[in-house]
Amino acid sequence: MSAHLPMLELDRLWKTYDTPKGPATIVKNFNLKLKEGEFATLIGHSGCGKSTVLMMVAGLSDLSQGNMILAGREASGPGPDRGIVFQSPCLLPWMTAFENVMLGVNQVYFTASKAERRQMAEYYLTIVGLGDAMHKHPGELSQGMRQRVGIARAFALQPKMLLLDEPFGMLDSLTRYELQEVLLELWRRNRITTLMVTHDVDEAIFLSDRVVMMTDGPEAEVGDILKIPFERPRNRKQIMEDPRYYELREHLISFLNDKSHIRPSREPAFKPSPDMAAELAAHAFPFPTAAA
Amino acid sequence: MPLIEIKGASKGFGPPGNRTEVLKNINLSVEEGEFVVIVGYSGSGKSTLINLISGLVKPDTGEALIEGKKITEPGPDRGLVFQNYSLLPWLNVEENIALAVDEVFKDWTPEQRKAHVAKYIAMVKLTPAAHKLPKELSGGMRQRVSVARTLAMQPKVLLMDEPLSALDALTRAQLQDEIADIWLNNKTTVIWITNDPDEAILVADKVIPLLPTSPATLGEPMIVNIERPRDRKAINHDDRFKKLRTQLITTLLDAKGRTKVKASVKIALPDILPEDLSYVNSLQFMNRTGPKRRSDKNREDVEVAA
Numbered sequence: 001m002s003a004h005l006p007m008l009e010l011d012r013l014w015k016t017y018d019t020p021k022g023p024a025t026i027v028k029n030f031n032l033k034l035k036e037g038e039f040a041t042l043i044g045h046s047g048c049g050k051s052t053v054l055m056m057v058a059g060l061s062d063l064s065q066g067n068m069i070l071a072g073r074e075a076s077g078p079g080p081d082r083g084i085v086f087q088s089p090c091l092l093p094w095m096t097a098f099e100n101v102m103l104g105v106n107q108v109y110f111t112a113s114k115a116e117r118r119q120m121a122e123y124y125l126t127i128v129g130l131g132d133a134m135h136k137h138p139g140e141l142s143q144g145m146r147q148r149v150g151i152a153r154a155f156a157l158q159p160k161m162l163l164l165d166e167p168f169g170m171l172d173s174l175t176r177y178e179l180q181e182v183l184l185e186l187w188r189r190n191r192i193t194t195l196m197v198t199h200d201v202d203e204a205i206f207l208s209d210r211v212v213m214m215t216d217g218p219e220a221e222v223g224d225i226l227k228i229p230f231e232r233p234r235n236r237k238q239i240m241e242d243p244r245y246y247e248l249r250e251h252l253i254s255f256l257n258d259k260s261h262i263r264p265s266r267e268p269a270f271k272p273s274p275d276m277a278a279e280l281a282a283h284a285f286p287f288p289t290a291a292a
Numbered sequence: 293m294p295l296i297e298i299k300g301a302s303k304g305f306g307p308p309g310n311r312t313e314v315l316k317n318i319n320l321s322v323e324e325g326e327f328v329v330i331v332g333y334s335g336s337g338k339s340t341l342i343n344l345i346s347g348l349v350k351p352d353t354g355e356a357l358i359e360g361k362k363i364t365e366p367g368p369d370r371g372l373v374f375q376n377y378s379l380l381p382w383l384n385v386e387e388n389i390a391l392a393v394d395e396v397f398k399d400w401t402p403e404q405r406k407a408h409v410a411k412y413i414a415m416v417k418l419t420p421a422a423h424k425l426p427k428e429l430s431g432g433m434r435q436r437v438s439v440a441r442t443l444a445m446q447p448k449v450l451l452m453d454e455p456l457s458a459l460d461a462l463t464r465a466q467l468q469d470e471i472a473d474i475w476l477n478n479k480t481t482v483i484w485i486t487n488d489p490d491e492a493i494l495v496a497d498k499v500i501p502l503l504p505t506s507p508a509t510l511g512e513p514m515i516v517n518i519e520r521p522r523d524r525k526a527i528n529h530d531d532r533f534k535k536l537r538t539q540l541i542t543t544l545l546d547a548k549g550r551t552k553v554k555a556s557v558k559i560a561l562p563d564i565l566p567e568d569l570s571y572v573n574s575l576q577f578m579n580r581t582g583p584k585r586r587s588d589k590n591r592e593d594v595e596v597a598a
Contacts, residue, residue, distance in 0.1 A: 046462075080569055108566035112583035116562040126559050142334075158566050172457065172487040174333045174544060189561075199461075236545060240538045253528050 005072055006033040007193040008057065008161060009281070014065035021292040023283035026052050028219040029265065030066070031283050032212060034161075037191040041204040043252065044214035044223075044259060045227075050197040051165055053214075057195060058084050058163050071160050080108045082269050083159035085167045089150030091138040097149045098134040101125060104157050127189070128182050145176040148182060155186050168203065177236065180206055186235055201252045204228075205245065206236060210275070213255045215263055223264060224255055225276040293360055294321040295481050296345055301354035303340055304507070312339050313507035318354070320500070320510060322449070322483060327475055329484045329492040330510075331540065332502030338485045341502065342453050345483065346372050358448065369394045371447035375550040377434040378428040379441075385413060386422045389441045396445045415474060432463035439471065449481040457555055462520040465524060465569065468495055476520055487541045493533060494522060499540060502570070503547040511543055563587055 013030040016023045027049045034040055042050045055061040057068065059078035068075050070082070091100045101121040109117050125134040128148040139147050147167060154162055165284055167183075168176040180203060187194065204211045208228055215223040228248060230239055239245050264270045272280060298320040299541040300379075314337040322328050323440035332338045343349035344356045347366040356363040366372075379388050389409045397405055413422050416436040435455060442450060452589065456464040472495045475482055488494055492499045493516055518532055519523055527533045566586040 082568060108569060109583055110563050111567055111580075112562070112564040116564050116583070119560070119562040120564065123559050123561050126557060131557055172334055173489060174487050174548075177541070177545060178548070237542045240542060246534050250529060253525075257525050 006069075007036040007038070007071055008032070008034040008195070009069040010053075010057070010066070011054060011069070012066040013053065013063060013068065015049070015056060015061070016064040026217060027056075027218045027220060028221050030221060031280070032222070033279070033282050034193050036193055036197065038210065039187065039194045039208045040196070040210045040212060041208040042195065042197045042212050042214060043199060043201070043204050043256070045216055046199065048214050048260075049220035050199075050214055054163050054165050054197050056197060057161070058082055080104065080157050081160045082163055083154035083157050083161070084163045084165065085147075085154050087166045087169045088124065089146045090140075090155075091146060091149055093138050093214075096135045096137055097141065098122070099126060099151075100138070100149060101153045101156050104153060108157050117239050120156055124156040124186070125149070127186055128152045144151065144171055144179060147171065147179060151179070151183060151186065155158060155190065155192070158190065159192060162192045162194040164198075166197055166199070168200070176200070176203070181236070183207065184234065199256075201249055201256070202234075204252065205230075205248050206234065211252060213252065213260070214247065216260050218291040219263070221263060221265060222276070222279075223260060223262065224273055225279050226251055227274070227275045295324045295326075295359060296320070296322040296483065297357040297360075298344060298351075299354050299357070301344055301351035301356060302507070303337075303344065303349060303351050315344075316505075316507035316509055317511055318344075322481060324448075324481055325479045326598055327482045327484070327488060327495065327497045327564065328500065329496035329498070330500050330502050331486055331492045331544065332508065333504045334487055336502055336504040337508040338487075342372075342451050342483065342485050343583055345449070346370050346451055361594065368392075368445050371442035371445050371450050373435075373438050373442050373450065373452045373455045374384070375457050377426070377431075377438045378438055379434060381426050382460055384423050384425050385418055385429070385437050386410075388426070388437055388441065389413065389444050390487045392441045392445050408444060412440040415443070416440040416470070430463070431459050432467060435459065436470075437473075442555075443474070443478070443480065449483060452482065452484040454485055456491070464491070468520075469524065471495065473521065489537060489544070493518075493536050493562060494524060494527065499536070501540060501543050501547070503544070505547060505551055511547070514540060 010030055010032045013027060014025065015027040016025045030053055042053060044050050052061060056063055059076060059082065098121055101124065102117065104115050105121050109120060122134065125131065127261055128151055130145065130148055133141065133145060151167065168179050171179065186209065196207065205228055211226045211228060213224040214220045226248065229244065262270065264272065298318050299317065302313065303315045303320045304311050306312050330338060330341065340349055344351055345363065347363045347370070371565065383391065386409055389412060390405065393405050395407050397408065413419055416439055418433060418436055418440065421429060421433060429437070456467055459467065468491055471592065497515050498513050498515055500513045502508050503511045514536055516536060518527065518530060563585045567584065567585060
């Protein structure tokens with residue numbers, strides 16, 4: 001793949017459902033380009049359509065309108081080139097953690113030897129910290145450990161894109177911090193382009209390169225984009241002590257508290273932030289003013 | 293004299309030889325009217341700690357005192373709120389609360405007790421639901437019943453063991469504010485256990501981290517000097533909040549990091565790449581026997597004249 005093309009390009013994505021009262025638009029005119037190796041987060045209130053966008057990228061939900069280009073090709077339907085981690089890890093309860101990971105590994109590496117496939121699953125399970133527990137069944141693992149299996153399973157397929165749908169939403173805050181470190185550790189070794197959905201402001205800042213803020217649904221659109229300037233590898237303590245950290249946090253929190261109802265496409269006075277203007281320029285897409 | 297005091301308490305479980313020490317050398321002192329929150333990881337011994345105070349667990353060494361007297365068994369002077377509400381499913385809201393009130397205030401007239409129950413139902417804003425059964429209530433409403441039942445006993449100290457952990461974020465935020473308000477009006481002493489650092493700073497006067505060393509120990513208390521009532525939106529912009537939050541989270545993470553066992557394992561990532569399964573039926577596998585490899589990318593095809 002040539003270096004200047006984006007890994008994922010979402011071009012004027014719409015999601016509309018037919019209802020007895022006429023069509024209901026959930027996501028409206030959603031544009032986003034992700035570079036190869038970029039980690040982007042979608043943040044917004046519950047029910048704003050974040051997960052709908054993610055499920056469209058995953059191929060689990062059809063596009064009503066618009067185009068989606070993944071690694072230079074029009075993508076449709078789900079496939080192993082996009083690894084997904086859901087809020088609950090969805091492991092098969094009668095298989096061990098190792099067997100759960102092997103399920104996908106056996107599919108996408110079917111030309112490799114059995115030893116190499118096993119090594120693949122062991123490698124990723126060890127890095128997520130399950131070296132000693134990989135032959136346990138999900139029932140014997142804690143919620144946090146199960147989600148580690150889910151993350152290892154997604155990475156072991158070496159997908160072109162990783163899609164994370166509130167992967168730590170069910171965990172308590174301290175376990176969440178630990179798993180964020182695990183995720184970053186894997187990501188440091190293999191920088192897969194990632195799109196994550198969350199409503200945790202701190203998680204978005206700690207993990208991502210760019211945070212895409214979505215307006216309230218229905219007819220959700222991109223409300224603002226924020227670049228996270230911290231160097232990688234990231235250290236939580238250093239980041240929390242960085243004066244910029246609380247500036248970024250305030251930006252996101254004040255968006256969620258006070259500005260998420262503003263629809264840029266209908267607000268004549270709306271001025272995009274520099275990061276958002278750059279994204280719009282990358283689309284060669286004139287800013288949708290109210291007149292348009 | 294502090295209301296609650298724990299002196300050098302340790303606690304472990306299991307038979308000799310296969311024993312897990314959970315808490316070690318716990319020293320805690322809580323003044324009357326104080327709102328203390330203890331924050332720690334799941335499984336680090338928080339519930340054991342609160343059970344030392346409630347009297348459900350006895351320390352192996354050291355002692356737990358209430359008003360200078362040794363705690364030996366549970367009693368109505370210490371009200372407990374559990375994560376799972378613990379309501380009797382066949383009794384409605386009013387009857388669940390009356391159960392506790394009738395037990396504690398035996399010498400009151402029935403009218404007094406009824407008025408007392410009604411007062412606490414009103415305090416947690418459940419008057420319209422007073423005759424509903426627990427199964428007809430949402431999780432947040434059930435936890436309010438549990439809080440009302442405990443407060444109605446007028447305990448000297450309210451012990452809350454992760455009271456809001458089973459609730460969704462919005463309901464949790466609402467109940468945090470409500471409980472903080474109720475506390476502001478009653479000034480009952482509260483010891484609250486949680487695993488959420490933000491929740492801790494939002495509601496507490498004093499936050500104490502429970503450090504996940506093995507066995508766990510209490511860290512330095514942090515005093516939260518932010519005026520009440522606290523506004524959960526405005527507090528995010530408060531410098532004292534930011535400072536405490538950083539301090540608390542890094543203390544907990546540092547302690548966790550120190551306990552990590554550093555073992556080095558040799559593992560290698562096999563040099564194989566995933567196959568493109570959307571083209572399985574094409575000819576892409578014809579010209580090779582093994583998998584695609586990362587190292588292949590560095591190889592070149594060179595045509596050599598025969």
